[in-house]
Amino acid sequence: MPTTAPLAVRPATRVRATTLTALLLAALVAVIALGAATARTASAAAPLTVSQAIATQNGTSQTVRGYVVGEPVATSTVNRSGFTGDLAIAIADTASQTDTTKMLYVQLTTQWRSAWGLRTNPSLMGRLIDTTGPLTAYFSHAGLKSPTAISSVGSTPTPTPTGTATPTPTPTPTSTGGTDTYYAAALGKSGTALRSALHGIISKQTVLTYDQVWDALKDTDQDPANSNNVIEIYSGRSIAKSNNGGGVDQWNREHVWAKSHGDFGTANGPGTDVHHLRPEDVTVNSDRGNLDFDNGGSAVNQCSDCWRDADSFEPRDAVKGDVARMILYMAVRYEGGDGWPDLEPNESVANGSAPSIGKLSVLKAWSSGDPPDAFEKRRNDRIHAQWQGNRNPFVDHPEWVMSIWP
Structure with missing residues (x-):
């Protein structure tokens, strides 16, 4: 009498179990990814205040939000008019702040000066900005040096460094021919x-x-x-x-x-x-x-x-x-x-x-x-x-x- 083949029940059961496990793993990964994305979004949406930045002078790179309130020219002196240079700006938690102890001095390295220096752009006074960089003393005062990003907050257009959409350090000319552009008007003369x-x-x-x-x-x-x-x-x-x-x-x-x-x-x-x-x-x-x-x-x-x-x-x-x-x-x-x-x-x-x-x-x-x-x-x-x-x-x-x- 011929032997009847057993029904293929177990393999189907294994397939269903494997599929369920895969779905659960995918859901778990999605939850983790969503959590990470949410954390990143929350972090990006919460820059430090100026007062927090003043209390965090530890060299770490942070984003700080504040109003442009003047041009630092000494440890306790900030020009609020008659600007003399484009080397630095002071920011504060309020646009009317005049107490220098409540200001953060932001160094403007070469690529930021034409767009953010107050001598060139006096209309920046009172603008709310975000700036990112290491929190460390500048002019022997609470500061942020060598910024990697500066942007306006709100509807005001953000100035960009001259000639570039992404801030990059200005190439340093060398004395072996790389200064020809700088001295173009003098070359060939005596x-x-x-x-x-x-x-x-x-x-x-x-x-x-x-x-x-x-x-x-x-x-x-x-x-x-x-x-x-x-x-x-x-x-x-x-x-x-x-x-x-x-x-x-x-x-x-x-x-x-x-x-x-x-x-x-x-x-x-x-x-x-x-x-x-x-x-x-x-x-x-x-x-x-x-x-x-x-x-x-x-x-x-x-x-x-x-x-x-x-x-x-x-x-x-x-x-x-x-x-x-x-x-x-x-x-x-x-x-x-x-x-x-x-x-x-x-x-x-x-x-x-x-x-x-x-x-x-x-x-x-x-x-x-x-x-x-x-x-x-x-x-x-x-x-x-x-x-x-x-x-x-x-x-x-x-x-x-x-x-x-x-």
Whole structure:
């Protein structure tokens, strides 16, 4: 008698069980994904208030919402009109806030300045914005530095950085050909025509305040071997960035073109131009005083590689070219416009308060004998990219020294 085949019940049961399990797993994954998406949405929809950001100065990157209330120019000073630059904005939880302790200072790096700087865009005052970046001190004040995003809140259109829809760092020109666009109007010229063209180019700059110079020097003169320190120009000593001031063994702001030569003092412009301001030991700075530059003399206290006599100062060999190129930059940059003096090097070492400094022949020899090194080139790049938006042409093209002053 033939055997009857068993009914195929078990396989069907297994199929139904497997299908049910798959459906349950899919539902679970969907719930988890929805929860994650909801969490992300909730997080994105809740930027910090300014007061929360002030209390969270721990270096973490956060989005902060606040009203633009002015331009920070010092630790406790914010311009609410008469804006002088595009380097920073202050935001607060209310548009009418005037107490600087309740403001967050937002650094504007190069790509944000044309769109968000108050000197260029004074109408931004009172606008509600979101800005994203690390919460850390700026101007020795609660701040947000190097923002990665800035946008308006509400119906006001959001400005975008010039020439780009997505904020990206401005490429830093090099001194090996990458500056041709910057110097386009000067290329091929010589003598007085070259000087005139360079003046027109480098005069387009952001003017710093004397307080802002402290922060600038901590960046431009940073010790390559220790990011917590700066290098003093004459002594060559590496010293903590925080050890600045007017005390013995501290560093202060040395005017390489002595500020009494032309009597411009610390006025915004020649008195605050970082292309000729450098960190230096307080005692050595005092020993240099307002002396002209020349060779010879006796060793300087705390700077055995520097020399001075009654009417001149000689820096150490490693920065003689730096000094020369800073002096020659000042001569081309400041030609008597905007109420500033017409600065010019000459062959005297007894210039006093005249807008002149010497000796030109020695400075030319120093520039030739000590060409730009990596430190000087980086410094030029940082001033251009981060602080003033202009360059020292004699760092990029040392050969232009002899073309202008043959």
